[in-house]
Amino acid sequence: MAAAVTAPKKAVTTARRRVQIPDTMIAEAIDRFGPPEVLTAHRRPVPSVSPNEVLISLRSAGVGNWDARIRDGSWALDKVRFPYVLGVDGAGIVAAKGSRVRRFDVGDRVWSYSYRPAKGGFYAEFVVVPSHDVGHLPDGVDLTHAGMVVATALTAQQGIDDHLRVRGGERVLIFGASGAVGTYAVQIAKLRGAHVIGTATGRDAQELVQRLGADAVVDARDLRDLGRLKQIALDAILATAGGDGLEHCIDLVRKRGRVAYPDGVEPPPKPRTEVSVGSFDAVPGAHELDRLAKLFLGAHLRIPIAAEYSLTHAADAHRRLERGRVLGRIGLRIRH
Numbered sequence: 218m219a220a221a222v223t224a225p226k227k228a229v230t231t232a233r234r235r236v237q238i239p240d241t242m243i244a245e246a247i248d249r250f251g252p253p254e255v256l257t258a259h260r261r262p263v264p265s266v267s268p269n270e271v272l273i274s275l276r277s278a279g280v281g282n283w284d285a286r287i288r289d290g291s292w293a294l295d296k297v298r299f300p301y302v303l304g305v306d307g308a309g310i311v312a313a314k315g316s317r318v319r320r321f322d323v324g325d326r327v328w329s330y331s332y333r334p335a336k337g338g339f340y341a342e343f344v345v346v347p348s349h350d351v352g353h354l355p356d357g358v359d360l361t362h363a364g365m366v367v368a369t370a371l372t373a374q375q376g377i378d379d380h381l382r383v384r385g386g387e388r389v390l391i392f393g394a395s396g397a398v399g400t401y402a403v404q405i406a407k408l409r410g411a412h413v414i415g416t417a418t419g420r421d422a423q424e425l426v427q428r429l430g431a432d433a434v435v436d437a438r439d440l441r442d443l444g445r446l447k448q449i450a451l452d453a454i455l456a457t458a459g460g461d462g463l464e465h466c467i468d469l470v471r472k473r474g475r476v477a478y479p480d481g482v483e484p485p486p487k488p489r490t491e492v493s494v495g496s497f498d499a500v501p502g503a504h505e506l507d508r509l510a511k512l513f514l515g516a517h518l519r520i521p522i523a524a525e526y527s528l529t530h531a532a533d534a535h536r537r538l539e540r541g542r543v544l545g546r547i548g549l550r551i552r553h
Contacts, residue, residue, distance in 0.1 A: 236274060236312040236323055238263060244341035245531035245549075246300035250290030253535035256340075258528075259300050264336035264345040268315040271348045273327060277364030278307035278339035280526075280534045280547040281397065283481060288535065303531075304339030306330040307551070308354060308364030318348045320503070326354040330367045330501045339364075340531055342551060352506025355514040362520045363513075365548025366401070370518070371509055372479050372499040373401035373455075377409065380477040380497050381453045385410025388449050390466055393457035394431060395422035397546035398479065400521045402455045403429045408516055414446065416462065418542075425544050429519060437462030453477075459484045467492060521545030 244261045266272050284303045286292040308328040311321050321327065329339075331350035338344065354363055376398070377383050389406045393399045394415025406413045407430040415426040416437035423434045436442040443465050450471040456463050456478040463486055467476055476486060476494040488494050499505075512518065523545040526534040534547050 236310060238272070238274075238312050238343070242342040243528060244300075244302045244337060245528060246302045246337075246340070247288055248299045250288065252289065253285075253532040253539070256288065256303070256532040256535060259302075261300075261302070261337065261341065263343045266313050266315045266345055268317040269348055270315045270345050271311055271318060271321055271327070271329075271351050272313040272343060272345050273307070273309040273329060273351070274312040274343055275307045275309040275339060275341065275364065275551045276360040277309070277362070277551055278304045278528075278549045279365045279368055280531070280538060280549060281305065281368060282538065285535055285538055286481075302337035302339075302341055304341070304344075304549075305332050305334075306364065306367035307339035307344065308360045308367065309344075309551075310360075312343065315348070320348060321351065321353075326360060327351050328354050328363050328367050328506065330371055330499070330506070332501065340528065340549065342528070349503050350501045350506075352503055352510055355510040357517075358513050358520075361525075361550060362522060362548070364551075365522055365525075366397075366520055366546055367506075367509075368499060369397040369546055370401045370513075371501070371505060372398045373405055374509055374512060375499055375505070376455045376477050376479065376497065377402055377405045380495065381455060381475050383409045383411050383453060386412070387452040388412045388414070390446070390451050390454045391415045391426075391431070391457075392437065392454055392463050392466060394426045394429075394434070395544050396457050397543065398457045399455075400425070400429055400545050401518065402457070403431050404516070404518050405512070406455075407431075408512075414449070414451075416466070422542070422544055425521065429521070437466070440465065456482060456486060458482060459486060467494070523547050525550050527551075 311325045331346040336345040389411040395417040414433045415431040417423045453475045472491045523543045
């Protein structure tokens, strides 16, 4: 276990609050690829900001499947420099900003999604990210839970709105509706006026999907249950998982229907001749985060969190992730 943060040496002051910036911080990092045990606490220098960057004092961070794949080396990254700090999304308070940053002030509540930030990831007490990957957190959304869901909520919103272009009255299937992306996809598709069917296995998962607003829930592992979908000509599917169940569902999509899935879904669905099947990555950026903020502010989206861990128990979070059947998303509480 790492020791407590050292006494602060420098500070940034505004009229609203004083943000203390120590010389060093605790970060959960890997020194090699491997199982969850390779994630350990490191004492690291607090990164400095360049002119177009923002330093965030983090309150929370998300834990995703992609983190586990980077950790174990299956998504080997080019020129990885160890120790490598994991994490692509989180929320906190602006502690410092570069000389060219105008959109933010020290003390602002913000959230961020930044894939492979150059100065270390979000499993840390502080993170430096480009200012264009940062957004203002809407009032009424707490920092802790917001930071755990940025990447997955963005993925769901962009899948439903930008790739499937879901419209009112359409019949939309969310495959893997109880997971980190699926829980938001259900809510967003309902906001767009769709008739939403979710797939979920197990009573707890099915009840969660129903509470989030799905019109119907089916078990993708039960072919008899999937048979209920034969009476519905599906217009679109957002798939957050792959496999035989998904293939059966795609067979039920009408001609010229659409299927979208985030990159990383394994196995990826097979191409079809009469149905559009395509992958996508969630796009970070200020505009995208502003769109997400408006969605949270206007719709009061629920934030399903499966489990929370302290920063120095990130390895436990990865063990929980690998056990599967995660309802919602797993997150790290970095500060209280």
